[in-house]
Amino acid sequence: PALSTRPCKPASPNRGGRIIQAMMGADPIRDWICSEGGASKITRISPVGGGCINTALRYDTDAQTFFVKTNRDVGPAMFEAEAAGLHAMFATETIRVPKPFKVGALPGRGSYIIMEYINMGTSRGGQAELGRQLAQMHKAGSTDKGFGFDMDNTIGSTPQPNPWMSDWVAFFQEQRLRYQLQLAEKQYRDYDIAEKGQRLVDKLPSLFQGVGEIKPCLLHGDLWSGNIAADEKGAPVILDPACYYGHSEAEFGMSWCAGFGSSFYNAYFDVIPKQPGFEQRRDLILVGEGITGMEPTGLTLCTILIVSVTSELAVEVG
Ligand code: ADP
Numbered sequence: 593p594a595l596s597t598r599p600c601k602p603a604s605p606n607r608g609g610r611i612i613q614a615m616m617g618a619d620p621i622r623d624w625i626c627s628e629g630g631a632s633k634i635t636r637i638s639p640v641g642g643g644c645i646n647t648a649l650r651y652d653t654d655a656q657t658f659f660v661k662t663n664r665d666v667g668p669a670m671f672e673a674e675a676a677g678l679h680a681m682f683a684t685e686t687i688r689v690p691k692p693f694k695v696g697a698l699p700g701r702g703s704y705i706i707m708e709y710i711n712m713g714t715s716r717g718g719q720a721e722l723g724r725q726l727a728q729m730h731k732a733g734s735t736d737k738g739f740g741f742d743m744d745n746t747i748g749s750t751p752q753p754n755p756w757m758s759d760w761v762a763f764f765q766e767q768r769l770r771y772q773l774q775l776a777e778k779q780y781r782d783y784d785i786a787e788k789g790q791r792l793v794d795k796l797p798s799l800f801q802g803v804g805e806i807k808p809c810l811l812h813g814d815l816w817s818g819n820i821a822a823d824e825k826g827a828p829v830i831l832d833p834a835c836y837y838g839h840s841e842a843e844f845g846m847s848w849c850a851g852f853g854s855s856f857y858n859a860y861f862d863v864i865p866k867q868p869g870f871e872q873r874r875d876l877i878l879v880g881e882g883i884t885g886m887e888p889t890g891l892t893l894c895t896i897l898i899v900s901v902t903s904e905l906a907v908e909v910g
Contacts, residue, residue: 600626631655657709671705673745677835684732687725717822723856727863733810739763741836808837816846
């Protein structure tokens with residue numbers, strides 16, 4: 593987009609009317625910030641680093657600061673799903689997430705999302721606070737629609753299917769395990785993975801023996817260290833979700849690169865007690881929960897993880 597820090601409203605109303613008309617649609621980000629966003633002047637636009645997939649910008653204005661991500665390759669569906677996830681988490685009023693404001697298409701091709709800009713602090717925030725607030729979000733974010741989400745989304749750049757299903761084990765078998773295994777198989781034509789994975793899928797119900805009723809909880813869905821921060825007061829902030837309603841344990845699917853310590857888990861399990869057989873299921877979650885989320889470069893590593901985890905579990909569950 594044309595990055596301009598001119599005042600939103602030109603001085604002369606007649607000329608201004610024509611300019612605004614000419615600009616409508618040319619820079620929809622600026623248009624929104626200068627209308628519903630409440631700004632009369634964009635004072636500075638600067639790049640924000642640290643993302644994996646999209647281009648991130650900070651828009652300083654005389655109203656407030658906005659965080660904007662753009663993607664030149666995909667339409668608005670990806671950001672619509674991100675915004676729906678942010679909305680759902682924001683509504684729980686438990687853990688800080690940026691408030692999403694607007695999603696739309698860029699002229700020609702591509703899409704954007706505008707959200708609240710959060711001033712991040714230098715620390716990663718307290719682990720115990722993160723564990724407690726995350727569990728509170730899981731508890732508060734409930735639904736009677738079952739397991740899934742209102743729309744499919746993406747984890748990294750990998751599609752994540754979220755059709756509503758009433759049974760968690762069936763959801764995890766079909767939409768997470770089998771889907772991820774098929775992706776790995778397609779990419780590498782490694783039929784060994786498919787065979788071991790299928791054995792695991794078949795044995796899955798036995799790993800949930802003794803677990804009582806499983807309630808759908810709102811999950812961030814992609815909780816690795818790059819999506820965990822703290823605001824300037826040190827309060828935990830979680831970003832860039834791949835939300836869906838699932839078994840609370842599935843949130844630990846990205847824990848292999850989230851750096852959760854014992855104070856995190858202790859605080860989490862104080863709010864949502866550990867369920868029988870959790871230790872046995874912990875590795876399984878890694879297969880199901882988006883470990884191919886970093887394609888293409890991460891896929892080799894992820895495939896190795898899938899193979900080793902499925903092999904071990906396939907042996908373990910017979
Ligand atoms: P991507 O979708 O490309 O992975 P992220 O959503 O992870 O991008 O955002 C990129 C970086 O921008 C993050 O690592 C974080 O440091 C920063 N960031 C993300 N959201 C906000 C926000 N609302 N306010 C301020 N900084 C943010």
